[in-house]
Amino acid sequence: xxxxxxxxxxxxxxxxxxxxxxxxxxxxxxxxxxxxxxxxxxxxxxxxxxxxxxxxxxxxxxxxxxxxxxxxxxxxxxxxxxxxxxxxxxxxxxxxxxxxxxxxxxxxxxxxxxxxxxxxxxxxxxxxxxxxxxxxxxxxxxxxxxxxxxxxxxxxxxxxxxxxxxxxxxxxxxxxxxxxxxxxxxxxxxxxxxxxxxxxxxxxxxxxxxxxxxxxxxxxxxxxxxxxxxxxxxxxxxxxxxxxxxxxxxxxxxxxxxxxxxxxxxxxxxxxxxxxxxxxxxxxxxxxxxxxxxxxxxxxxxxxxxxxxxxxxxxxxxxxxxxxxxxxxxxxxxxxxxxxxxxxxxxxxxxxxxxxxxxxxxxxxxxxxxxxxxxxxxxxxxxxxxxxxxxxxxxxxxxxxxxxxxxxxxxxxxxxxxxxxxxxxxxxxxxxxxxxxxxxxxxxxxxxxxxxxxxxxxxxxxxxxxxxxxxxxxxxxxxxxxxxxxxxxxxxxxxxxxxxxxxxxxxxxxxxxxxxxxxxxxxxxxxxxxxxxxxxxxxxxxxxxxxxxxxxxxxxxxxxxxxxxxxxxxxxxxxxxxxxxxxxxxxxxxxxxxxxxxxxxxxxxxxxxxxxxxxxxxxxxxxxxxxxxxxxxxxx
Amino acid sequence: xxxxxxxxxxxxxxxxxxxxxxxxxxxxxxxxxxxxxxxxxxxxxxxxxxxxxxxxxxxxxxxxxxxxxxxxxxxxxxxxxxxxxxxxxxxxxxxxxxxxxxxxxxxxxxxxxxxxxxxxxxxxxxxxxxxxxxxxxxxxxxxxxxxxxxxxxxxxxxxxxxxxxxxxxxxxxxxxxxxxxxxxxxxxxxxxxxxxxxxxxxxxxxxxxxxxxxxxxxxxxxxxxxxxxxxxxxxxxxxxxxxxxxxxxxxxxxxxxxxxxxx
Ligand SMILES: Cc1cc2nc3c(=O)[nH]c(=O)nc-3n(C[C@H](O)[C@H](O)[C@H](O)COP(=O)(O)OP(=O)(O)OC[C@H]3O[C@@H](n4cnc5c(N)ncnc54)[C@H](O)[C@@H]3O)c2cc1C
Ligand code: SF4
Ligand code: SF4
Ligand code: SF4
Ligand code: SF4
Ligand code: SF4
Ligand code: FES
Numbered sequence: 001x002x003x004x005x006x007x008x009x010x011x012x013x014x015x016x017x018x019x020x021x022x023x024x025x026x027x028x029x030x031x032x033x034x035x036x037x038x039x040x041x042x043x044x045x046x047x048x049x050x051x052x053x054x055x056x057x058x059x060x061x062x063x064x065x066x067x068x069x070x071x072x073x074x075x076x077x078x079x080x081x082x083x084x085x086x087x088x089x090x091x092x093x094x095x096x097x098x099x100x101x102x103x104x105x106x107x108x109x110x111x112x113x114x115x116x117x118x119x120x121x122x123x124x125x126x127x128x129x130x131x132x133x134x135x136x137x138x139x140x141x142x143x144x145x146x147x148x149x150x151x152x153x154x155x156x157x158x159x160x161x162x163x164x165x166x167x168x169x170x171x172x173x174x175x176x177x178x179x180x181x182x183x184x185x186x187x188x189x190x191x192x193x194x195x196x197x198x199x200x201x202x203x204x205x206x207x208x209x210x211x212x213x214x215x216x217x218x219x220x221x222x223x224x225x226x227x228x229x230x231x232x233x234x235x236x237x238x239x240x241x242x243x244x245x246x247x248x249x250x251x252x253x254x255x256x257x258x259x260x261x262x263x264x265x266x267x268x269x270x271x272x273x274x275x276x277x278x279x280x281x282x283x284x285x286x287x288x289x290x291x292x293x294x295x296x297x298x299x300x301x302x303x304x305x306x307x308x309x310x311x312x313x314x315x316x317x318x319x320x321x322x323x324x325x326x327x328x329x330x331x332x333x334x335x336x337x338x339x340x341x342x343x344x345x346x347x348x349x350x351x352x353x354x355x356x357x358x359x360x361x362x363x364x365x366x367x368x369x370x371x372x373x374x375x376x377x378x379x380x381x382x383x384x385x386x387x388x389x390x391x392x393x394x395x396x397x398x399x400x401x402x403x404x405x406x407x408x409x410x411x412x413x414x415x416x417x418x419x420x421x422x423x424x425x426x427x428x429x430x431x432x433x434x435x436x437x438x439x440x441x442x443x444x445x446x447x448x449x450x451x452x453x454x455x456x457x458x459x460x461x462x463x464x465x466x467x468x469x470x471x472x473x474x475x476x477x478x479x480x481x482x483x484x485x486x487x488x489x490x491x492x493x494x495x496x497x498x499x500x501x502x503x504x505x506x507x508x509x510x511x512x513x514x515x516x517x518x519x520x521x522x523x524x525x526x527x528x529x530x531x532x533x534x535x536x537x538x539x540x541x542x543x544x545x546x547x548x549x550x551x552x553x554x555x556x557x558x559x560x561x562x563x564x565x566x567x568x569x570x571x572x573x574x575x576x577x578x579x580x581x582x583x584x585x586x587x588x589x590x591x592x593x594x595x596x597x598x599x600x601x602x603x604x605x606x607x608x609x610x611x612x613x614x615x616x617x618x619x620x621x622x623x624x625x626x627x628x629x630x631x632x633x634x635x636x
Numbered sequence: 637x638x639x640x641x642x643x644x645x646x647x648x649x650x651x652x653x654x655x656x657x658x659x660x661x662x663x664x665x666x667x668x669x670x671x672x673x674x675x676x677x678x679x680x681x682x683x684x685x686x687x688x689x690x691x692x693x694x695x696x697x698x699x700x701x702x703x704x705x706x707x708x709x710x711x712x713x714x715x716x717x718x719x720x721x722x723x724x725x726x727x728x729x730x731x732x733x734x735x736x737x738x739x740x741x742x743x744x745x746x747x748x749x750x751x752x753x754x755x756x757x758x759x760x761x762x763x764x765x766x767x768x769x770x771x772x773x774x775x776x777x778x779x780x781x782x783x784x785x786x787x788x789x790x791x792x793x794x795x796x797x798x799x800x801x802x803x804x805x806x807x808x809x810x811x812x813x814x815x816x817x818x819x820x821x822x823x824x825x826x827x828x829x830x831x832x833x834x835x836x837x838x839x840x841x842x843x844x845x846x847x848x849x850x851x852x853x854x855x856x857x858x859x860x861x862x863x864x865x866x867x868x869x870x871x872x873x874x875x876x877x878x879x880x881x882x883x884x885x886x887x888x889x890x891x892x893x894x895x896x897x898x899x
Contacts, residue, residue, distance in 0.1 A: 031845075033819050054817045063815040233831035233862045235810035237820075251803070254794055256667055267815060272807050273857055288859070321814070323822050323831065323866050412800055437800050444799075 001182040001190065002163040002174065009154070009161050012177040013042035016087055022123070025059065026089035027052060036088065047090050047156065050133035051315060055095050055243035056088050060102055060119055067114060067250070067263045067367045070410040075450040077410065079114065079365050080262065085121030087173070092129050093194075094136070094143040094313040096150050098243030099124070103355035104307055105246065109618065110603035113362035120357050123169060126150035128194050132201045135316030137330050139201035141209055143313040145194045148354045155190040162190035201314070207333040209310045211344035212300030218344075219336045220293070220632060228332070229289035231324040232271070238318035238327035239269030239295060244303075244311040247275075247607030250600050254411040261411050263367070268606070270294050275608060276598050282571055284597060284611075284633065294610075296332060302613030308350035366603060369408045369452025374445050375427050380513050383434045384478075385443055386420070390427040391453065397428045400460025401485035402594060402622040405430070406602045408452030409441040416599040416617070418482035419456065422489040431481045431513065457602040459622045461486045461566065461592065469564045470498040472556075474577050476505050476549055476569025480513055482594055482621075483568045488517075494526060499563070501528040501556050505549030505573070508533050509542045528556050549573060550580045560586040567625075568594040578625060591625035595634065640797070643675035643687035645708055647694030647701050648728060648766070652783040653719035654693055660786045667790045670797055689714045689796075695721040695728060696767040709773040714796070718789065720782035720851050722769045724884055727782075729766040733882070777802050780852035782884070785837050805835045806856050809848050813839035821847050827870050829880055832858035850884045 004012065017024045017039055026039040027049045034049035036056055066080040091099075106115040129144060138144040146153075151170030155162045162182050165171045182190070207215055219225075239245040249268035254261035268275060271291050276284035285291045303311040312329055319328030326332075376388035391397065397405075397419070404418045407430065415438040421429035434443045445451070463486070471490065475483045490497050502521055506512055512531070521529040532545035532552045545552050549569075565581045567574050574593055581591055597609040597616045604618035612631040614620065620628075628634045644654060654676070660667075674684035690712035696705055709715055720726050731739050769775050779792055791803050805811075809830035813820070816839055821828045829850035830842060841848050854860075860881070867877045 030817075031819055031824075033823075035817050053819065054814070058817075231862050231865060232859060233808075233810075233866065234857070234859050235808050235831040237810050237814050240811065240814040253791075254798060256670070256790075256794070258670065258794070258797065269811075272811075274806060320823075321820060323820070324862060324869075411798060440799065 001187045002165065002178040002180065003157075003182045003186060004154075004161050004163055004177065004179050006160060008177065008179055010042040012174070013039070013045065013089065015177065016173070017041065022085040022087050022121075024087045024089065027127075036090075039089070045090060047127050047154075048130045049090070050131040051092070051136060051317060051320075053317075054241060055098060055315065055317065056091055056124075057095075057098065057102065057243050057246065059086055059088055059122060060099060061106075061115065061246055061248070061267075064264060064266050065114075067265055068365075069260065069262050070252075071260050072410045072450075073259050075371055075410075077368050077371065077408070077452055079368050082114070082117045082121065085123075087123045087125065089125045090127045091124050091150065092127060092138075092315075093146040094138040094141070094315050095243055096124060096126050096146045097143040097352060098313045098315070100146075100149045100352040100354060101244055101303075101307070101309055101311060101313075102246055103357070104309075104352060105303075106605065107355050107357075107360045108307070108604070110366055110605070111360055111362035112603075112605055113364070113366050116357065116360055116362065123151045123173060124149070125170075126153035126166075128153075128155040128190075129197045129201070130156060132197065133316055133320070135203075135319035135328065135330075136201050136314060137203040137205050137316060138314035139198035140203065140205040140330075141310070141312060141314035142198075144197040144201050149352075155193055157186060157189055157193070162186055164190075203330050205330045205333060206337050207344065208346065209300075209312070210346040210349055212310055212333065213304050213347040214345040215333065215336050215340065216297050216301045218340060218342060222336060222339055224332070224335050224339060225289040225293045228326045228335075229287070229292040231326050232288050232292055233324060234271055234273070234288055234291075235323070236269040236271040237321045237323075239271055240267055241317040241321045243313060243315055243317070244299065245269060245295075246605075248600075248605075250414065250606070252411050252413045258411075263414075265606075268608075270298070270607065270610075278596060278598050290633075292326075294612075296329070297612065298610070299329070300333075302610070304347055304349060305613050306615075309352045310349060367454070367601070369406070369414075369454045372451050372453045374447050374449045374451065377446055380431065381511055383511075384431055384513060385434070387430045387432065387442065387445070388421075388427050389430065389451065389453065396426050397423075397453075397456060399423055399428070399456035401463060401489050402460035402482055403456035403458050404482070404602070404621065405453050405455035406457065407432075407438065407442065408454070409438055409445075410450075410452065412441040413438045414452075414454075414600075415439060415442075416457075416602055418485070418594075418621075420481045420484050422485055422492055424492070431478075431484075433478055454602065458617055459620055461622055463489055466564055467496045468498060470558065470562055471500050472558050472563045472565045473500075473502045473504075474549060474553070474565060474567045474569070474581075475503070476573035476577070477507065477511070479567075479569035479573070479594070480504055480506075483566065484514060484517070486566065491524075491527075499528070499558065500526070501558055501563075502530075503549060503552055503556065504529075504531045505552070505569075506531075506533055508535050508537075509540050509544075528558075530556055548576070550576050553577070553580050553584070560584045560590075563590065565591045567591060570596070588626040588629065589624060593623055593625055593628070594621045595623060595628070596621065639670065639672040640689050641674045641684070641687040642671045642689045642691060643684070643712075644673070644677065644691045644693070645675075645704075646677065647692065647705070647722065647769075648697045649694030649719065649721040649726065651693065653721075653781075656783045656786050657718075657789060660790070667793050671793065685711065687712060689716065692717045692722050692769055693719050695725045696769060696772050697728075702772055705769060705773050714776045715769075715773065716792070716796075717769045717775050717778045718784050720780060720853070720884055723778040723780050724853050725766045725768040725771075727883065729768075730882065732765050777804075779804070780834060781837055782851035785840070787838075788836055807835055808855050809833045809835045809837070809839050809842065809852075811835050812837070813842045813848075816843055818842050819845070821845065822866075822870065827867055827872060827880070829863075831866075832860060832863045850880070852884075854885050 106112045150166040153164040248265045299311040371392040378386040408414045599609045600606040604615040609616040830848040833850040834852045
């Protein structure tokens with residue numbers, strides 16, 4: 001620990017400002033409040049602040065960020081340059097803890113290389129909490145102090161600053177400015193100043209963070225959610241100001257030349273209705289109480305399950321910004337606690353810990369698609385078209401049936417689409433229904449046109465593990481599209497599998513996909529096949545059944561106990577099909593489903609696809625029914 | 637692709653929205669290079685009846701307006717409204733809460749200078765209602781705001797040319813306001829319609845510490861009950877609340893008439 005006089009510190013900050021290699025941002029006054037913003041001089045710094053309106057997350061994940069730029073004529077998509085590095089001065093411990101959480105999240109599994117590049121170039125100078133904000137409860141959350149996550153950490157000793165050097169980069173930054181080492185007394189004083197904050201910043205939180213998990217689990221059906229949500233403005237402020245909310249939306253913006261443009265991401269939030277809406281009109285969290293509950297569950301249950309930390313650092317910002325005053329975790333947990341006498345279990349929580357930014361590295365640009373070309377475009381029905389696509393690098397796609405890709409049309413956007421062809425060929429096929437912007441633009445394409453491809457993403461069907469098993473495929477509507485990849489794989493390797501039955505239902509005869517292949521299914525005697533339509537005009541040429549898909553399930557012969565059911569279709573369909581299969585005696589673990597959700601990123605970052613705590617894009621879309629049925633949001 | 641031919645028309649309005657377009661910054665003016673403007677009273681003399689896209693400013697007031705807008709609709713492939721007047725009826729729509737007689741009395745009798753003569757001669761006061769354009773003809777897209785935001789206008793034109801859905805958000809002003817790191821005006825002792833108002837203005841008013849008056853109309857699922865509770869909590873009377881709700885959002889017109897009838 002070092003000691004720097006107050007004037008020495010001001011000179012140090014001014015020198016940082018003079019040196020233009022990094023932008024210097026610090027806490028400043030904004031009217032009666034405080035914000036992080038560019039510093040013109042050390043005298044602007046307000047280290048006596050209580051809390052800033054927005055957390056410093058705005059530097060690691062900015063409100064608006066360019067992800068890539070494109071040039072349609074040249075078919076080029078490249079990452080945008082990262083802005084200049086930054087030094088952020090005055091970050092309180094709870095915000096440092098939140099940034100450590102974000103690092104863990106954004107560098108997990110699929111490393112967000114844009115985030116990493118920016119993050120590596122940000123130095124954090126933490127500061128002790130001189131004034132406790134009215135709504136802050138970091139003392140109760142264990143985040144009033146941190147012992148890592150900063151490059152430098154300063155503690156105001158009255159006439160001087162004690163400076164703790166957290167990283168080598170921090171030491172270099174301080175360099176010659178540092179005046180002397182702290183005496184043991186000074187170090188002790190700094191420690192007790194920081195330790196003393198906890199007592200003043202507990203508020204009256206009556207549920208320990210380690211018990212949030214248990215009380216939320218017990219409270220899923222509590223009346224509290226609706227009571228509170230009825231007062232909710234659905235303004236989304238609570239997630240936007242939260243340092244541990246980091247979901248986002250993605251949009252393409254074209255420039256006035258109608259050729260070049262940018263793909264951008266911007267903060268989104270789970271309180272907004274559109275966050276979970278999908279093309280079929282389904283909104284997975286339609287009721288405000290579902291969204292309101294999701295926000296707390298994510299903080300107290302889902303992220304603790306997935307990452308081992310509670311995603312609330314007690315900054316109190318949500319409590320301050322929620323006009324009807326329902327977003328405050330202290331009030332909410334106290335309310336839940338008042339409603340239960342149950343003894344609460346404690347969940348083992350791991351300290352977040354510092355991510356090794358130096359060692360983290362991505363597998364290449366996560367959000368920049370590979371250039372690809374339409375090889376064949378084949379209109380299947382009024383609304384659905386098949387696209388055969390080849391990557392421009394000449395490599396075949398390496399995927400499992402059931403996985404999906406993100407397809408980009410430059411200037412329009414990106415959409416997750418399942419791969420419909422069986423693996424093992426140079427090209428792959430997608431079948432797309434025309435529902436909106438990207439799908440519309442795809443439908444306007446012809447052979448030779450350029451698209452972008454990211455992926456393959458998600459889990460596929462376990463083609464290896466299912467060898468030797470009897471398979472019952474039940475596809476509804478577009479569900480046949482991802483299923484076809486698996487069906488064709490099985491037909492390519494027919495001897496590896498047992499009895500194969502395919503049930504396919506769609507709206508009406510005109511909606512039937514893959515007519516040629518279906519005729520082939522009819523001809524083959526090593527598979528059973530039946531098809532049905534919901535409605536059919538009498539004179540229409542239709543040789544299948546009429547009625548919803550559950551009506552044909554009893555018409556085929558299969559041994560429920562020794563068959564694997566593969567169910568893919570719209571939510572309304574799989575809800576009923578799963579019930580029927582179970583009632584026919586199929587064990588839960590024999591049912592495999594593929595679930596559709598709203599998706600943006602495809603790689604577990606943007607937050608749209610969550611079913612309770614599951615990221616469908618990463619852990620699904622293919623699931624074993626047994627593994628997801630306990631999640632209320634999966635099938636209800 | 638040949639450039640789409642665009643014509644601007646104004647109805648009952650202050651023409652502020654057309655001015656917002658005339659005043660577009662240079663960069664945005666390039667948008668105009670992507671289209672052929674065949675009629676624009678604010679900016680040019682020529683006029684043509686041959687257009688693909690009609691851009692309408694102003695509310696529908698007189699019978700002759702109805703005829704005119706129907707003709708425009710018949711000619712245009714795409715009809716877009718700009719501004720709160722065309723989108724919602726504008727502030728002038730507040731007149732609908734009273735009878736023409738009451739309005740006449742309010743304007744001409746209570747104030748010195750108004751004479752019987754003017755009142756009688758002014759046949760416009762006998763119009764029963766102010767109407768938004770979509771109450772008279774089909775509207776393909778509405779660019780909200782009083783006045784419109786020039787950047788949004790440019791973005792909408794670009795999206796139209798791309799065949800993309802229009803980038804008009806369906807979340808509340810609070811979202812933009814928070815991203816802009818404003819001090820919430822509720823914390824300053826004011827009240828705000830931002831939580832139920834459609835964003836897209838980049839929270840123009842609250843960025844300057846002003847209350848949002850809701851000029852862009854409501855989001856599609858406004859939580860008006862919660863909003864009303866909040867306004868009450870912040871000390872507004874039922875009348876004040878109604879005034880806030882009806883300034884731009886005529887959805888509450890009937891409620892307002894009922895409340896006035898009950899007085
Ligand atoms: C894992 C997965 C696999 C899919 N596979 C296929 C497929 O093989 N074939 C196919 O035709 N479609 C598939 N979809 C659905 C497809 O992704 C959406 O229809 C598409 O993203 C809509 O994009 P858009 O730009 O055309 O529509 P938009 O203009 O963005 O929106 C139009 C409508 O689509 C909804 N929507 C937007 N994004 C999504 C989304 N990611 N998922 C669902 N609905 C959305 C919106 O709520 C809106 O109602 C799949 C979705 C997922 C999640
Ligand atoms: S939930 Fe509220 S108190 Fe907790 S970190 Fe987020 S904004 Fe702060
Ligand atoms: S800030 Fe409050 S009112 Fe707004 S969405 Fe969150 S809980 Fe609802
Ligand atoms: S919407 Fe407002 S600015 Fe536009 S014309 Fe009407 S009154 Fe004028
Ligand atoms: S000032 Fe208005 S728009 Fe901004 S956050 Fe507050 S209520 Fe929402
Ligand atoms: S802040 Fe409100 S009143 Fe102001 S421009 Fe936006 S919508 Fe209109
Ligand atoms: S987290 Fe972005 S789609 Fe799953």
